[in-house]
Amino acid sequence: MRVLSVLDESVVDGPGVRTVIFTAGCPHRCRGCHNPESWNPKGGDEVTVESLLERVEASDWDGVTVSGGEPFLQPRELSRLVRGCKALGKNVWVYTGYTLEALEQLEDEQVNDVLDHADVLVDGKFVETLLDRSLRFRGSSNQRIIFLNKV
Numbered sequence: 001m002r003v004l005s006v007l008d009e010s011v012v013d014g015p016g017v018r019t020v021i022f023t024a025g026c027p028h029r030c031r032g033c034h035n036p037e038s039w040n041p042k043g044g045d046e047v048t049v050e051s052l053l054e055r056v057e058a059s060d061w062d063g064v065t066v067s068g069g070e071p072f073l074q075p076r077e078l079s080r081l082v083r084g085c086k087a088l089g090k091n092v093w094v095y096t097g098y099t100l101e102a103l104e105q106l107e108d109e110q111v112n113d114v115l116d117h118a119d120v121l122v123d124g125k126f127v128e129t130l131l132d133r134s135l136r137f138r139g140s141s142n143q144r145i146i147f148l149n150k151v
């Protein structure tokens with residue numbers, strides 16, 4: 001999996017203290033993007049999903065957030081990562097510049113697998129004119145915090 005960086009201790013990418021995995025590559029090119037160095041799909045390093053899971057397992061935190069970049073650019077690896085984190089008992093949030101509806105319309109097996117296993121999707125592009133610094137865990141008011149799993 002192409003990964004820009006891993007933060008072992010974040011309090012701003014979802015509730016509680018979390019491990020955050022920033023994936024490389026983003027096609028959305030939002031105006032005002034806080035992280036344009038993440039756009040290059042060849043940026044960062046190639047790491048195995050297993051090595052990421054080992055790092056997650058070694059952390060004391062309850063949560064894992066996958067952000068970017070655009071995590072859904074690597075759907076197969078993302079689904080393995082999300083499944084693996086859930087198997088470790090972690091709460092999993094995934095950020096994406098796509099809307100949930102756009103992801104569902106892809107009818108892609110791996111994408112659907114992520115949506116079936118992640119706890120929360122934070123969706124939508126960052127829209128500079130809708131910037132709202134009072135929002136928790138998202139930058140602009142069009143972005144939604146969607147609880148996926150749910151029974």
Ligand code: SF4
Nearest residue numbers: 026029030033069097
């Ligand atoms: S989706 Fe996120 S990383 Fe991608 S361009 Fe938009 S703000 Fe930047």
